Amino acid sequence: MxxxxxxxxxxxxxxxxxxxxxxxxxxxxxxxxxxxxxKTATSPEAVEVTATRFSDEIIVKNGKPTITNRGQKILEENHAWVQILNKEGKEVAAYQTPASLPTSYSPVEIVQMYKYKEVNGKTTVFVGEAENLSYFFGIEDPKLMRVVYNxxxxxxxxxxxxxxxxxxxxxxxxxxxxxxxxxxxxxxxxxxxxxxIHRLKHQDYEKISVKGGPYREVFENMNDLSTTLKSVETERKKLDQMRNEWIGNVSHDLKTPLASIQGYAELLQEDVTDEERLTYTQIIEQKSLYMRDLLNDLNLTTKLQSGTFPLQKEKVLLSSFVRECVIDVLNDPIYQTCSIIFEAESETLSATLDSNLFKRALLNFIYNALIHNSENTDIQINLSTGYPQEHENYFSEKLSTDFATIQIIDFGKGIPVDEQPFLFNRYYRGTNTKDTQGSGLGMAIAQDIIQAHDGVVYIKSKEGEGTTISIILPLQ
The missing domain is CATH 1.10.287 (Helix Hairpins)
Structure with missing residues (x-):
């Protein structure tokens, strides 16, 4: 390559x-x-052609040569002269010849006259024939030179x-x-x-050293791609690990009730009293309901994630809706002694919600605040317009009062900082949930429900001080 x-x-x-x-x-x-x-009029080739063709301008009558008027005009225009010789080399006619020009030539002198500049250094001489006569055609031009090549x-x-x-x-x-x-x-x-590129193919995301040159931008983009792929690969591994842990937890959660159902079913096959039979059937029903709820959670989170769950929305007064949720919690014998305070900034705030679905999300946050804290932990729920100032950094621009905020505040033990980014992951269970039942889907489902209503949810927590969950919803 x-x-x-x-x-x-x-x-x-x-x-x-x-x-x-x-x-x-x-x-x-x-x-x-x-x-x-x-060829131009002053080029050597043109002058030589003129000299050769000048024979047409020489007319011999009664043995005496004469030059035509046209020939005389040619000589005058080219600053040339002509000397006509007979067979003996003697001059028989001439026109504009220099005074120093000989009137008789030997054969050798004729050759020398043609080959060499015998007249002066500025004149070039050509030789031609006209009938039985020969002639010298001379032109005075210092720029004109004839060179003979062999x-x-x-x-x-x-x-x-x-x-x-x-x-x-x-x-x-x-x-x-x-x-x-x-x-x-x-x-x-x-x-x-x-x-x-070959390294990327084998999942080696080491960056390439960048130097100057035409490929600098290409290498920078290549390094950005390596960084992105490395980040994606890291997230994928974390997701796989959490998925495996979640599958293990769900498997455990299913195995436990299945084992109980199997055990009590075997006991029912033996001779037992009516009271024992009633107890065993109640346990089997309880475990089967837990398994049903777990499978329903799996189905719900899948549909919410894919956006295929149909929402039955209706206009709801938020103050009444939240107050009913608080009452439902306090009516539970387990939590009837808990301290939950609800305050509403306005009784007229309304939103379009799927009441049953949104109630599940809100109750999930309230129950989490109760379950994962001590019994004497105070819970405060606030309903207000706008958005909480502590979450101002989450928004690129301030929201108007067309939004309402529901805050669930507990003054309990708080959530570790390293766990907070993963609280809404579908496969995550916190370290403080080891002694509680659950599939780890509650928070993820609650977030999906809120996002399905065009809302957002944020968590602010500090260990030893408590946790604040803020739900921001668009108003009707």
Whole structure:
């Protein structure tokens, strides 16, 4: 995987550079080809063509040459001159020739006149033929120069091909070296990223060291993902542990009544008195009802969690509703001597509730305050508008008086700080519940009920001072 990335990047760089070299070469050839056909009036090629074609402007009549008017005009426009010679090299006609120009030439002098600048350093001379005559066509231009090359086309083609291959190989080698160095630096962080992904795959959430560069944000996001996955994994393990503990508790809670039912059923098969038979059947009924309630709790918490439980809502006066719950608790012979004080800020506060369901949630909090504290613990229940100031930090913005708060306050032994975050977990049972029956679903069900009514519930507790449970509900 490591070398595969580098190899792909390197091949891409080499192909790109090779393509650029080929395109530049083709462009150069095209430009040279176009330039070979591009001629201007002052270019050497154009002047030579003019000199060669000037033979058309020379007319011979009765053996005497003359220059046409058009030819004279061409000479004047190009600052040129012409000297016409016969076969013996003697001048027979001339136009605008320099005064120092000879009037007779030997064959050698004619060659020298063509090849070399025999007139002056500014004049270039061309040679042409017109019928049986020859002529010198001279043009005075210091920027104009004629150079004679002798070359072999095959040799030029071979040299050009060889140079092209040399430059191509050199460019590819340079591109390979640069691509390798650049690619190694660019793809090296990718190896760490891939390695980090493999570690995540095997649940290794170690963070990757972050350095500068184009991948810095990628590594930071990768580390954030590692942190999130590690947190999720930790929570999952805690949840699994609590679930296993809860299953163990529920199994124990079911085994105990089942064992009692089985034992008393076996006793009923023996000869027993009517009084004993009545006692045994009452115990069996009690245990079976407990098992039924436990299964109902399991069914209720599942439906509340999934949002499939149908609520039978109706408008309820909160003061009357809470007062009835307090009376129900005090009518229980077990708690009739307990001290429960209820105070309502207003008797007209109303909310839309499922009375039976919400009563279960409220009674759960009240019974918990009674069961998990000593018998002489005072309980105070308050009903007010707005929200309690001690929970102000829970809200991003202050709530209006369209909300009501029900507070269950006990002045008992309080709840340990390390247990408070888990009180509403479905699989949690506190350390002070070892000697009490229950499945550990009561608090979770109570919270689900309140949330189903668009409310929230918070707990504030301090060991040795007591616990305050605040239920905040939207008003009608």
């Amino acid at each position: 490591k070398w595969r990335l580098t190899r792909r990047f390197l091949v891409s760089i080499v192909l790109i550079v090779g393509l650029i070299v080929v395109m530049n070469t083709l462009l150069l050839i095209a430009l040279l080809f176009i330039q070979s056909y591009k 070359f072999n086309f095959d040799q030029i083609s071979y040299i050009f091909t060889k140079l092209f291959l040399v430059f191509l190989v050199a460019d590819l080698l340079i591109a390979t070296l640069v691509g390798f160095l650049f690619g190694s630096r660019l793809t090296k962080p990718m190896y760490k990223l891939i390695e980090g």
